[in-house]
Amino acid sequence: MKGVSRFKIAVCLVCAFTLCACGRFAKSPFTGTWKTNLDQSQFSSAPFTFSVSNGRYECASCVPKIEVKADGSDQPLSGLLHYTIAVNEIDSHTVRLVTKRDGKNFSEEICTAAQGGRTLHVKTTNHLLEGDEPRMWEAEWARIGEFVPTGNAISGSWRMQTLRAPENELLETFTERGSELSVSSPIGTGWTAKFDGKAYPVKGSYETDSVSLKQVDDRTVEATYTLGRHLIRVDKITVSSDGNTLTTVSESKQTGRVDTLFATKQK
16 A cells, blocks of 8 residues: 555545445435326226126126126125125116125225216225225216117226326325335335245235235336236336336236326325
8 A cells, every 4th residue: 555645545445435335225216105196197098898788787898707687686706706796777877886895895886877878977985994984986988989879878888088086095105125115005005025026915905915026127116916826917116217206007917908107206
């Protein structure tokens, strides 16, 4: 070390340690609270197809496909052991569907076709967690193709145009610590998982029970969701370079639908 003072060596060592520490403890781009913007998000253009005719309800786009009597009675859903559905034709333009899990109300949908049959209003009330307040979503759908007045006016193929949800259901908080990422929401859903490809439990969700993570790069994570042995969906989650937008490309492995959701950082 000829010609280099001990002071300079000490300064260099401090700088090296500081740079190392800053790199290791830099705040993750995912960490923070994010709010999904439904108006900006892009939903799959694949149609939803169902009908109520001759006392029967059929949903051709559902997975698994649903075919039951539309007489208001609870009937088992094929492939879903703990679930039943009751379909009640209220009038020629309105149908009520009630899904139960283990005999308890799980969700209720009121589907109402406007006069002329070109648009459909869907009001959904979810009872996902016992003891929680019901959660209400509303959507406007547009008919695909011509309206053929056979059966109930809700029958046909539809594409969702707008979706509205309670504010607290649009919020998610991400926290990354080392090799672990946690996601939580005000409604009690969430999970904590490591970037090791192993399955970790999901809480508060009716459609998935485990998640596994893979880190694609510093700003992109791939989350794979399963229910039992069934692959449900894969989400590719990316934070923008300015750190203000979280984009989730969500692909359903059951239906093939792909939705792109945009969320804005709140804090």
